[in-house]
Amino acid sequence: MPSDAEEPADLRAGNPVDLAAMRVxxxxxxxxxxxxxxxxxxxxxxxxxxxxxxxxxxxxxxxxxxxxxxxxxxxxxxxxxxxxxxxxxxxxxxxxxxxxxxxxxxxxxxxxxxxxxxxxxxxxxxxxxxxxxxxxxxxxxxxxxxxxxTRPRGSQLGAWASDQSAPIESRSALDAQLVEVTERFAALPEVPRxxxxxxxxxxxxxxxxxxxxxxxxxxxxxxxxxxxxxxxxxxxx
Ligand SMILES: Cc1cc2nc3c(=O)[nH]c(=O)nc-3n(C[C@H](O)[C@H](O)[C@H](O)COP(=O)(O)O)c2cc1C
CATH class of the missing domain: 2.30.110.10 (Electron Transport, Fmn-binding Protein; Chain A)
Structure with missing residues (x-):
């Protein structure tokens, strides 16, 4: 926690948004x-x-x-x-x-x-x-x-392509996983769960x-x- 004497981080960074003053x-x-x-x-x-x-x-x-x-x-x-x-x-x-x-x-x-x-x-x-x-x-x-x-095919393929919460080295590695599952299920009219x-x-x-x-x-x-x-x-x- 910053001490009272310190300027709030959002102001110190030059950010003009005064969060403390935001109020509805x-x-x-x-x-x-x-x-x-x-x-x-x-x-x-x-x-x-x-x-x-x-x-x-x-x-x-x-x-x-x-x-x-x-x-x-x-x-x-x-x-x-x-x-x-x-x-x-x-x-x-x-x-x-x-x-x-x-x-x-x-x-x-x-x-x-x-x-x-x-x-x-x-x-x-x-x-x-x-x-x-x-x-x-x-x-x-x-x-x-x-x-x-009821899910769109793209969402179904995305579920297969992502080992959710596991680390991956890059965006391109993730995209490659989608390409792989898209090809794997290309011949099937319905993507299995x-x-x-x-x-x-x-x-x-x-x-x-x-x-x-x-x-x-x-x-x-x-x-x-x-x-x-x-x-x-x-x-x-
Ligand atoms: C608007 C919104 C909706 C989301 N809906 C879902 C969802 O229905 N199911 C899901 O697994 N993740 C959903 N996510 C992604 C999650 O917030 C989260 O990043 C993901 O499930 C991994 O969480 P975990 O690592 O704690 O399991 C959604 C994110 C946002 C911003």
Whole structure:
């Protein structure tokens, strides 16, 4: 950490962006709005976490957000240290959220060792954030197969060409791997699914909804799975 006397690194480098001064006032909500999620409260999730998460993703999609299903997935490495990266949510149901990846990747190996994760969606245009936490397991092969068939051929070939998270000496070596698999499958109308590629289901134990409000007095509602079903509570911002 720099000492107080040091100039912040972004200014020292001649960068004119004053990060400390960047600030958004969340003031779009009306306290008497008839739209329930504008006044996010325990009652907003009376029918569970799923409808509200679907609505927020759909709202972002409808307004043209790039990759509204992107979520930052946090896992725990073999030293108990957190690791995070963005993945795309490709399935959403009462069971939880589904994403697809290489089963040999860092994240997948971390999840095999410690099968818990936290996934955060953030749609900053709407001052909305949702964090899903819970246990993770592989989805059945048939589920992965059904999704695999919907992927463009180029993405399918890319999955074969990349030993995700493993080092490689150069971009040209990576490109050569794509050329090799493209030739290997050229005669096949359908590219088969690599055995080491598939989906994970994150089954929520908590889902927290966050909605920005003025003066940093945000709304937070956490939905928790218990022995008797789901319950919701408001948290301080
Ligand atoms: C918007 C976006 C979406 C991504 N979606 C996925 C995804 O669905 N699956 C995936 O394996 N990687 C995805 N990635 C790449 C990951 O962030 C990450 O680089 C990769 O999975 C390797 O992570 P790991 O080494 O921690 O396993 C995405 C990246 C971005 C920026």
């Amino acid at each position: 006032a969340y003031a779009v909500q009306e306290s008497n709005s008839p739209v329930p999620e504008l006044n996010l409260d325990v009652a907003t999730v009376a029918d569970g976490w799923l409808p509200l998460l679907q609505r927020w993703i759909d709202q972002a999609r409808a307004e043209g957000t790039s990759e509204p299903n992107a979520m930052v997935l946090a896992t725990v490495d073999e030293h108990g240290r957190p690791a995070s990266r963005t993945v795309l949510c490709k399935g959403l149901s009462e069971d939880g959220v589904v994403f697809y990846t290489n089963y040999g990747s860092n994240k997948a190996r971390q999840l095999e060792r410690f099968p818990y994760a936290s996934a955060t969606f953030a749609w900053t245009e709407f001052a909305h954030q949702v964090t899903v936490r819970g246990e993770v397991s592989r989805v059945p092969g048939e589920v992965t197969d059904a999704y695999w068939r 690599p055995p080491g590629w598939g989906g994970f289901l994150l089954r929520p134990t908590t889902v927290e909804f966050w909605q920005g409000r003025a003066n940093r007095m945000h709304n937070r509602v956490i939905v928790t799975r218990g022995d008797d079903g789901w319950s919701a509570r408001r948290l301080q911002p």
